[in-house]
Amino acid sequence: MSTGPKQALYSEFAAIGRALGHPHRLEMLEHLGQRERGVEALAQRVGLTVANTSQHLQHLRRAGLVKSRRQGKFVLYSLADESVTTLLGALFQVGERNLAEVDRVLRGYFSERDSMEPVTPEELLERTREGLVTVLDVRPPDEFAAGHLPGAINIPLSELEERVGELADGREVIAYCRGPYCVLSFEAVAALRERGIPARRLEDGLPEWRAAGLPLEEA
Amino acid sequence: MSTGPKQALYSEFAAIGRALGHPHRLEMLEHLGQRERGVEALAQRVGLTVANTSQHLQHLRRAGLVKSRRQGKFVLYSLADESVTTLLGALFQVGERNLAEVDRVLRGYFSERDSMEPVTPEELLERTREGLVTVLDVRPPDEFAAGHLPGAINIPLSELEERVGELADGREVIAYCRGPYCVLSFEAVAALRERGIPARRLEDGLPEWRAAGLPLEEA
DNA sequence: GCTACATTCAATTTATCGCTTGAATGTTAT
DNA sequence: ATAACATTCAAGCGATAAATTGAATGTAGC
Numbered sequence: 001m002s003t004g005p006k007q008a009l010y011s012e013f014a015a016i017g018r019a020l021g022h023p024h025r026l027e028m029l030e031h032l033g034q035r036e037r038g039v040e041a042l043a044q045r046v047g048l049t050v051a052n053t054s055q056h057l058q059h060l061r062r063a064g065l066v067k068s069r070r071q072g073k074f075v076l077y078s079l080a081d082e083s084v085t086t087l088l089g090a091l092f093q094v095g096e097r098n099l100a101e102v103d104r105v106l107r108g109y110f111s112e113r114d115s116m117e118p119v120t121p122e123e124l125l126e127r128t129r130e131g132l133v134t135v136l137d138v139r140p141p142d143e144f145a146a147g148h149l150p151g152a153i154n155i156p157l158s159e160l161e162e163r164v165g166e167l168a169d170g171r172e173v174i175a176y177c178r179g180p181y182c183v184l185s186f187e188a189v190a191a192l193r194e195r196g197i198p199a200r201r202l203e204d205g206l207p208e209w210r211a212a213g214l215p216l217e218e219a
Numbered sequence: 220m221s222t223g224p225k226q227a228l229y230s231e232f233a234a235i236g237r238a239l240g241h242p243h244r245l246e247m248l249e250h251l252g253q254r255e256r257g258v259e260a261l262a263q264r265v266g267l268t269v270a271n272t273s274q275h276l277q278h279l280r281r282a283g284l285v286k287s288r289r290q291g292k293f294v295l296y297s298l299a300d301e302s303v304t305t306l307l308g309a310l311f312q313v314g315e316r317n318l319a320e321v322d323r324v325l326r327g328y329f330s331e332r333d334s335m336e337p338v339t340p341e342e343l344l345e346r347t348r349e350g351l352v353t354v355l356d357v358r359p360p361d362e363f364a365a366g367h368l369p370g371a372i373n374i375p376l377s378e379l380e381e382r383v384g385e386l387a388d389g390r391e392v393i394a395y396c397r398g399p400y401c402v403l404s405f406e407a408v409a410a411l412r413e414r415g416i417p418a419r420r421l422e423d424g425l426p427e428w429r430a431a432g433l434p435l436e437e438a
Numbered sequence: 439g440c441t442a443c444a445t446t447c448a449a450t451t452t453a454t455c456g457c458t459t460g461a462a463t464g465t466t467a468t
Numbered sequence: 469a470t471a472a473c474a475t476t477c478a479a480g481c482g483a484t485a486a487a488t489t490g491a492a493t494g495t496a497g498c
Contacts, residue, residue, distance in 0.1 A: 005328035009400050010242035012321045013314050017245075020236030022456080023229035039475060052457060054476060059455095064317030073465055073474050080317045087309040094306050095232050098283030098299045102231045109224035181228050241486080258445060271487060273446060278485095292444050292495060 019063030020091060024048060025056050030179055032066055033085055033207030034139065035146030036078035085211035089204075092180060110186060118203035119174050121214055124149075127174075134167055136175040136199075138188045139206070147218045149176065149209060157184045157191075164195055172198040179205035238282030239310060243267060244275050249398055251285055252304060252426030253358065254365030255297035304430035308423075311399060329405060337422035338393050340433055343368075346393075353386055355394040355418075357407045358425070366437040368395065368428060376403045379410055391417040398424035 019025060027046050031037060037045075043053035057077050060066040065084050068077045079085065095102045127133045128151060135152040137144050144154040155163050167173050173192055177184035185201045192199035202209075210216060238244060246265050250256060256264075262272035276296055279285040284303050287296045298304065314321045346352045347370060354371040356363050363373040374382050386392050392411055396403035404420045411418035421428075429435060 005324055005402065006246070006400055007242060008324045008328075009314075009321060010245040012318050012324070013245055013310055014240050014242045016310055016314055016318075017236050017239030017241070018455090021233050021240050022236075023226060023233045024456095026229040026232055026236075027225070049458075050475075051459080051477090054474095055456080058476080064313055067317075070465085073472095075475065080313070083309065083312045083316050087306075087313050090302065090306040090309040091232055091235055093302045094283055094299070095228070095235055097302050098286075099231055099235075102228060105224055105227045105231070109227075181225055183224065237485090243486095268488075269445075270447090270489080273444095274486085277446080289495085292442095294445065 016063045016065065016087075019060050019065055020087075022056070025060055026088075028053070028056060028060065029065065029079065029084065029088060030182070030207075032077055032079050033088075033205075034143040034178055036069075036076040038074040038076055042077065079207075082211040085207045089208060089211070109183075110181075118201045120203055121209060121212060124174055124202060125214070127172075132171060134169070134171050134173045136167065136173050136188065137177070137206075138175055138184045139177050143178075143206075145219055147206065147210065147216050149206070150215050150217050152176075152217075157188055160188055160191055164192070164197070167192065167197055172200065174200055174202055176202035176209075177205055179207060235282045235284065235306075238279050238284055239306075241275070244279055245307075247272070247275060247279065248284065248298065248303065248307060249401075249426075251296055251298050252307075252424075253362040253397055255288075255295040257293040257295055261296065298426075301430040304426045308427060308430070328402075329400075337420045339422055340428060340431060343393055343421060344433070346391075351390060353388070353390050353392045355386065355392050355407065356396070356425075357394055357403045358396050362397075362425075364438055366425065366429065366435050368425070369434050369436050371395075371436075376407055376410075379407055383411070383414055383416070386411065386416055391419065393419055393421055395421035395428075396424055398426060 024046055028042060031042060031045055039054050039057065040050055042057070043050045046053065048056070057066060057068070061068060061077075064080055066077050067080045068075050070076075096106070124133070124135065128135060135149050137148050137152045137154045138157045138160065139154070140156050141154055144152075148154065153166070155166065173189075175185040175188040175192070177188075180203070182205055185205075189199045189201050243265055247261060250261060250264055258273050258276065259269055261276070262269045265272065267275070276285060276287070280287060280296075283299055285296050286299045287294050289295075315325070343352070343354065347354060354368050356367050356371045356373045357376045357379065358373070359375050360373060363371075367373065372385070374385065392408075394404040394407040394411070396407075399422070401424055404424075408418045408420050
């Protein structure tokens with residue numbers, strides 16, 4: 001085993017692969033794609049102990065997937081840059097295209113996925129310009145505040161039922177949330193359709209929109 | 220830890236990550252990106268035993284990164300599809316942008332990397348159309364035969380010195396090989412420049428060209 | 439059917455990973 | 469300074485992965 005440049009590089013790249021190789025870390029990356037978070041806040045969201053979360057975060061940092069900065073008592077973690085979102089997208093695409101089990105899960109839990117005909121970013125931009133649609137962000141308010149689509153209104157899924165009146169102006173609703181596998185927007189679309197409001201899903205979530213360089217309203 | 224759809228999906232995606240998490244497997248993917256290979260041929264190229272190679276290949280197959288087909292006595296493996304090349308490219312980009320160690324290795328071993336100003340596919344296509352350049356494939360003949368850039372000539376690096384006359388027609392040479400970290404084209408460009416032949420590197424290798432959907436001459 | 443050969447499987451050893459627990463570090467606020 | 473708190477470190481245990489070896493499977497060709 002010579003220690004040529006290729007071996008050295010592939011060892012480094014393999015470390016990135018290993019960092020992607022745990023479901024909890026992928027979930028952490030999804031959350032960090034919404035906004036930066038402290039260790040404890042993140043631990044709570046993914047249901048792990050603080051110490052365990054801290055270790056996973058350091059694993060991710062060593063692999064160059066996240067970065068951290070200190071603010072007072074807190075250490076805030078976020079994605080290293082947009083290339084991480086691109087990498088996750090590529091990972092998901094390989095899974096969707098080549099793993100039968102992924103296909104099975106998608107069909108089982110996201111059966112609407114096929115019938116819902118998700119909206120592309122291009123279509124959303126065009127129809128927003130024409131004033132034909134309402135863009136709905138169903139994530140929690142703090143994530144919305146950290147950055148959202150231009151003109152989007154924020155109704156967390158938990159409040160959708162009581163606030164559905166805000167959307168009943170006849171325009172089609174396009175809902176989005178954290179990413180392609182985030183259930184929030186699926187459920188929002190289902191709930192809206194039940195109430196007779198035309199609704200579709202944006203095909204991706206906020207991180208993908210940002211990584212594509214599309215316009216955002218940021219804090 | 221509920222077993223909701225997200226957990227199920229992230230477990231699958233994490234398996235892809237783990238499959239990327241070993242330098243030997245990354246090297247195998249680079250080779251399989253050139254052409255399909257049997258187990259023994261691949262084992263020889265990466266310097267592993269046949270049994271070990273077989274196990275790695277099955278790991279890669281379970282993760283949806285490679286596929287196999289039987290031909291006579293041989294089982295031929297190849298990349299599952301172009302999305303795998305895209306994934307590898309995204310992995311490399313994260314490493315280049317966020318890992319200091321990768322940067323250090325690249326500067327150390329590929330010091331020409333900055334001064335060489337690699338050629339983009341677009342530029343290559345345009346200058347080929349104008350007849351201004353010679354496209355040089357420095358990979359082994361069998362890989363060349365399995366697919367190469369339109370109009371490219373094949374001179375393996377080992378034969379470059381003796382066959383350099385074939386390139387001395389005054390046109391600039393654009394060399395490429397297996398991928399962004401393949402040393403063959405770096406060395407070819409250095410050798411040609413030493414002999415006064417203007418030469419540059421294509422920024423990526425054959426698999427990336429193919430994944431971009433650009434034209435190929437295939438077997 | 440039998441032999442040759444490519445590939446895969448099974449069993450083993452060694453190393454690494456993931457999680458827990460409890461202590462240590464470093465920053466803020468009094 | 470000291471107390472409070474967020475985060476990280478260190479040690480330990482069970483589980484998983486990598487490489488080696490030798491046996492088993494499956495296909496081709498006679």
